[in-house]
Amino acid sequence: EPEVTQTPSHQVTQMGQEVILRCVPISNHLYFYWYRQILGQKVEFLVSFYNNEISEKSEIFDDQFSVERPDGSNFTLKIRSTKLEDSAMYFCASSGTVGVNQPQHFGDGTRLSIL
Amino acid sequence: ELKVEQNPLFLSMQEGKNYTIYCNYSTTSDRLYWYRQDPGKSLESLFVLLSNGAVKQEGRLMASLDTKARLSTLHITAAVHDLSATYFCAVDLSGSEKLVFGKGTKLTVNP
Numbered sequence: 001e002p003e004v005t006q007t008p009s010h011q012v013t014q015m016g017q018e019v020i021l022r023c024v025p026i027s028n029h030l031y032f033y034w035y036r037q038i039l040g041q042k043v044e045f046l047v048s049f050y051n052n053e054i055s056e057k058s059e060i061f062d063d064q065f066s067v068e069r070p071d072g073s074n075f076t077l078k079i080r081s082t083k084l085e086d087s088a089m090y091f092c093a094s095s096g097t098v099g100v101n102q103p104q105h106f107g108d109g110t111r112l113s114i115l
Numbered sequence: 116e117l118k119v120e121q122n123p124l125f126l127s128m129q130e131g132k133n134y135t136i137y138c139n140y141s142t143t144s145d146r147l148y149w150y151r152q153d154p155g156k157s158l159e160s161l162f163v164l165l166s167n168g169a170v171k172q173e174g175r176l177m178a179s180l181d182t183k184a185r186l187s188t189l190h191i192t193a194a195v196h197d198l199s200a201t202y203f204c205a206v207d208l209s210g211s212e213k214l215v216f217g218k219g220t221k222l223t224v225n226p
Binding site (some may be wrong): 042 | 117148149156157158159160163203205211212214215216217218219
């Protein structure tokens with residue numbers, strides 16, 4: 001079964017450094033998402049991306065965050081200047097369409113640790 | 116603002132027993148999803164519920180949706196240890212692509 005893949009599985013970064021998290025969505029999917037989950041807490045929406053532009057974003061997704069689809073397969077999340085509170089598990093997801101019987105499919109996540 | 120509440124947040128049960136997890140949401144929604152998460156792992160889609168009265172079953176799990184009450188239930192029948200995981204419900208709104216998740220129910224099934 002096709003799956004969403006994310007790299008790296010674990011990223012350790014010094015505070016203030018830039019970090020790029022990478023995702024390869026399911027190949028025929030059109031909608032891409034980033035979520036984060038702080039340890040022990042619920043999953044929170046960050047951003048959705050469709051047709052090469054951001055379609056929706058949350059309050060968490062401030063100017064320090066950006067997303068890009070640099071080629072036909074990768075979908076990246078960049079955090080420009082990381083803060084301690086950015087430490088979390090970051091999940092990429094994709095879906096074929098929005099709506100009928102189309103759950104979002106999640107990758108295994110990248111655990112981001114900011115020191 | 117859409118809010119999603121699950122209860123209980125923690126559930127410890129014996130193998131062979133039945134139990135129900137509840138998911139309430141605050142605003143009319145078109146779709147409700149149930150996901151399973153094993154420790155350190157991703158979210159696995161279990162059910163997509165699209166209409167009032169929808170009921171879906173997979174093995175020992177059955178999910179239902181009452182849109183009028185803004186309530187979904189996940190019923191566990193004759194629990195087994197392999198069902199131990201955290202279960203999340205999530206809701207999206209018409210015209211929005213984001214999923215709003217509940218806090219999750221951590222289920223532990225004891226032998």
